[in-house]
Amino acid sequence: MTPTPSATLAQPATPTPSATLTGPRPAAARLTIAEAAERTGLTTHTLRYYERDGLMLRAVERTSSGHRAYGEGDLVWITLLTCLRATGMPIREVKVYAELVRSGEGNELVRLDLLQSHRARVLAQLAEVTSHLGAIDNKIGVYTAKLEAAGLDFERAATG
Amino acid sequence: MTPTPSATLAQPATPTPSATLTGPRPAAARLTIAEAAERTGLTTHTLRYYERDGLMLRAVERTSSGHRAYGEGDLVWITLLTCLRATGMPIREVKVYAELVRSGEGNELVRLDLLQSHRARVLAQLAEVTSHLGAIDNKIGVYTAKLEAAGLDFERAATG
DNA sequence: ATCTGCCTTGGAGTGCGCTCGAAGTCAAGT
């Protein structure tokens, strides 16, 4: 394939000055945008779009050449984003949540509220979809019965 | 409110020549588009859009003045449309289904296939949403615990 | 030195599903 993509970035123990910015741990692995895309199931386009749109907690780190370098924390956050988005939270609301988290401690109650009302909406929507699915199941039952009957007719005709 | 809206249309036993077109029954009640909208939960805009877009089985009947007059069959069909749409079937696929039904008997197997693969997709999506909801529930649990702990601290501080 | 390939940016484009507006018709009420 291609040469190791994260050549300049993933030097496991390099004492880069920015290492201390992320935390006390020496140096976490950094991923290129393509790798992050693969891990998260999003496209690179979408990852850039999310960052542009303010859905990330902070700007993603960069290598010396300006390429994005995703850390473990970024991936964890993107995973949460994906949960919220996949359950139907609009981007504008995800953004609100991100802003709350970004602004630090003290608003946990607001965040909880936001998550809980989202949860309620999701439950309602699950119930609705399930009920509509029931109606579709009925329809499927009708067609199945119809075709089974036709099948019997056919069998009778073929056998008789 | 407004005077009886369906004045010209809903004359229960009028032997209008078009009555026989719908079926052997004398005269089914006909609804204005506004009434149909109210019953189905769609807007009048959406009802017209669906018809324009070929989602209806046939053009909705009209009064002498050109107004739409929805019959029971139309409402039943719209209800099915709503089930399909609410479970995430794209309009283009609903259209395919409508075309199958429109083209008469003989393609029941194809219709069944379509409904069953839709059903499978819906089940998959329900599972996905449910699983992501679980992750969100965890997050909610974390915040709840955090706030409960803070609440205890607060209580201790207030009491002590 | 040049080629390859992944990355960067800002901005434009796409697909879906409505949603709305303008201009006009019709029937009933005053």
Added chain:
DNA sequence: ACTTGACTTCGAGCGCACTCCAAGGCAGAT
């Protein structure tokens, strides 16, 4: 006769969430 209000059509507009493009930068391989 005129006003009101619900309806008609056609076509444009909108919000959402991507998705893509053009032009360019940088690093490693040949």
